[in-house]
Amino acid sequence: MFRKILVVEDQQSIGKGLQAILQEKTNANVETSSYCDDAYLKLKAALKTNKAFDLLITDLSFQDDFLKGKIANGEKLIAKVKALQPNLKIVVFSIENNVGKIKRLVNDAGVDAFVAKGRREIDEIGRAMQAIYKDEKYYSKSIKTLLNNSENITEVTKNDILILNLLANGLKQNELPAYFKEHNIPSGSKRTIESKIERLKTILNAQTVPHLINISKNLGLI
Numbered sequence: 001m002f003r004k005i006l007v008v009e010d011q012q013s014i015g016k017g018l019q020a021i022l023q024e025k026t027n028a029n030v031e032t033s034s035y036c037d038d039a040y041l042k043l044k045a046a047l048k049t050n051k052a053f054d055l056l057i058t059d060l061s062f063q064d065d066f067l068k069g070k071i072a073n074g075e076k077l078i079a080k081v082k083a084l085q086p087n088l089k090i091v092v093f094s095i096e097n098n099v100g101k102i103k104r105l106v107n108d109a110g111v112d113a114f115v116a117k118g119r120r121e122i123d124e125i126g127r128a129m130q131a132i133y134k135d136e137k138y139y140s141k142s143i144k145t146l147l148n149n150s151e152n153i154t155e156v157t158k159n160d161i162l163i164l165n166l167l168a169n170g171l172k173q174n175e176l177p178a179y180f181k182e183h184n185i186p187s188g189s190k191r192t193i194e195s196k197i198e199r200l201k202t203i204l205n206a207q208t209v210p211h212l213i214n215i216s217k218n219l220g221l222i
Contacts, residue, residue, distance in 0.1 A: 001133060005030045008039040008058035021122055036062060036071035040080055047085060056081060060094040078109050089132050091115060097218045099150045102143060113138040145205055150219055152203045159187060160200055164216045167209060
């Protein structure tokens with residue numbers, strides 16, 4: 001299993017907590033860093049002394065600090081780390097739900113796992129570590145859903161996006177037919193709009209209209 005792990009997290013309570021749990025469960029040497037620049041220097045120094053880290057667990061968002069670091073966020077850190085140590089295994093540990101950024105990290109940046117912060121985050125990190133140690137990828141269920149939904153975007157029409165925007169801007173579902181009629185937009189009957197909304201729920205794996213709007217925002221549809 002992994003022998004030397006670096007956790008990069010600016011919330012010290014989370015970073016230290018994760019460090020303690022990982023050390024207990026894996027017997028690995030686990031270090032922490034609160035800043036991306038400091039994390040990069042630690043990785044670089046470890047390589048020079050032939051004591052390289054074999055796993056990086058990093059958040060993506062970091063609060064601005066008086067140190068004014070050159071590496072502003074986890075995404076930039078990952079890019080620099082991959083150039084420095086291409087074979088380093090990387091787990092993103094974040095609340096990020098922007099599908100564009102997630103896809104860049106997964107498809108382009110070479111991230112091995114993406115664990116969403118939440119109730120069972122420690123268990124998920126354990127499963128992620130087991131998977132990537134075997135050269136497999138691991139994504140939290142919510143991340144998988146976002147990635148799967150993004151593949152279905154091509155099925156969403158301009159008319160669908162109009163409906164989503166109207167709902168997101170506060171118009172109620174039963175008010176949509178009147179809006180369509182007032183603006184001479186075809187296919188605006190109550191039954192047709194209801195059908196379109198149910199279809200969108202199916203395409204985007206949404207349970208309710210608010211859930212549908214939230215997913216649409218995360219996917220950049222609206």
